[in-house]
Amino acid sequence: MPKKAKVRKVTKKEIIETPITTSSPVGSPVQKSMNPKILRGALIIILIALLTYKLGPWLVPTIVDNKLVTRFSLWSRLEKTYGTQTLDDLVNEKILDAAIAKAGIKIEQKKIDEQIAKLETQFKDAGGLDEALKQRGLTRPDLVKQVKTQLEVEELLSDKITLTDAEIQKEFSDNEKTLYTGKKLEEVSESIKTQLKDAKLRDAFLAWFAEVKKTAKVKSFGL
Structure with missing residues (x-):
């Protein structure tokens, strides 16, 4: 009579130490990544499209018979026509502001407001102060700066x-x-x-x- 094969008992320790694997004999498909050059090209095209949509009117303010009038050409013409005078004005403003600051001249906001109020009354029958400023290419902040500087100069040269x-x-x-x-x-x-x-x-x-x-x-x- 043949001997019965002995069945070895698996100990608790062996069960714990036996590694558990989740690998499958069938390999998972490898996804192909997009070509970096194609990706960069697509991003550049999208960026150009966004810039054209957002900045188009700023870069090209006018189109005449399908011909572009660029802002660069506008600036170039303005610089040739008014550049020297405008630069001189800006330099003079910087020099004047520095000289007034050095002299320690301070003007109360109340005096500036009073002068603005006088101008409001002066231009009341001519469409209002804002309309007068618009015709001169000025804004309220521009006017306030001019009035402030005028009062500062008057204070500085009051003895004269x-x-x-x-x-x-x-x-x-x-x-x-x-x-x-x-x-x-x-x-x-x-x-x-x-x-x-x-x-x-x-x-x-x-x-x-x-x-x-x-x-x-x-x-x-x-x-």
């Missing part, structure tokens, strides 16, 4: 724009038969004061600013 009664009387007497026909001095004294003050301020500013520019350090590289 004082008026005497004799000067006012002379102006009235010299123009009594032309500008002030049928008027009394009392009626036009304020107008004369403003006129003489503005003239003195202009002359004093031109003389003062000419000296300031001599000491300014400006490096120009041309246009």
